[in-house]
């Protein structure tokens with residue numbers, strides 16, 4: 151476990167997300183007088199963007215799916231954060247009294263031991279993306295449109311048809327429309343990670359690979375088609391103790407072209423848990 155109070159390392163991953171199909175990331179509420187039922191969320195220039203929280207949600211979902219396939223405790227598994235969380239609020243008292251007992255025999259504080267215990271009981275997804283117990287070590291920035299000048303139109307209105315849950319069939323009278331961003335739109339993706347182990351970076355790169363292969367959809371309508379895109383131009387930069395001074399001098403971290411270290415660390419972790 152890396153201590154949270156010290157920055158051991160920081161990574162930046164940048165990429166371009168190019169939409170193959172339309173994108174529907176709705177703001178859910180139209181405040182425009184002629185607005186559609188579900189407009190796309192826009193920045194102050196009226197251009198679409200994808201909120202970092204939406205990207206993180208999608209990315210976490212796919213990381214959890216991968217971890218559930220591996221499913222090896224203590225390091226490579228994912229809980230169900232809503233139904234069956236790895237550390238329940240009710241576990242707090244028993245973990246705290248264990249920490250208090252242990253603190254009598256150790257030089258560490260009760261808080262430090264407690265934090266370590268919660269971390270040990272937590273699944274890999276909560277350790278990376280956060281839980282009610284600790285902050286996320288990965289942040290997704292809002293992704294802004296890169297190529298508005300190349301796109302003749304930015305938006306298209308589509309018709310949606312509500313499905314009657316009882317009949318399982320489209321029923322007239324519950325039609326609605328929603329706004330989408332046109333296919334071909336490119337968004338600038340930026341991810342920042344702090345104090346990640348090499349194997350955790352390898353795990354992230356594996357999920358990014360899925361995305362660059364076109365296997366991940368974004369947005370509320372993904373089951374009906376929109377939201378599919380591919381990641382291109384993925385670049386990784388990393389700062390740690392060995393190049394911290396250079397980073398501070400130059401204000402930018404050098405790109406890491408060799409990802410084998412991280413991929414190998416992830417493979418080694420898989421082997422360690424007996425699932426290679």
Ligand SMILES: [Zn+2]
Nearest residue numbers: 229236273276
């Ligand atoms: Zn969890």
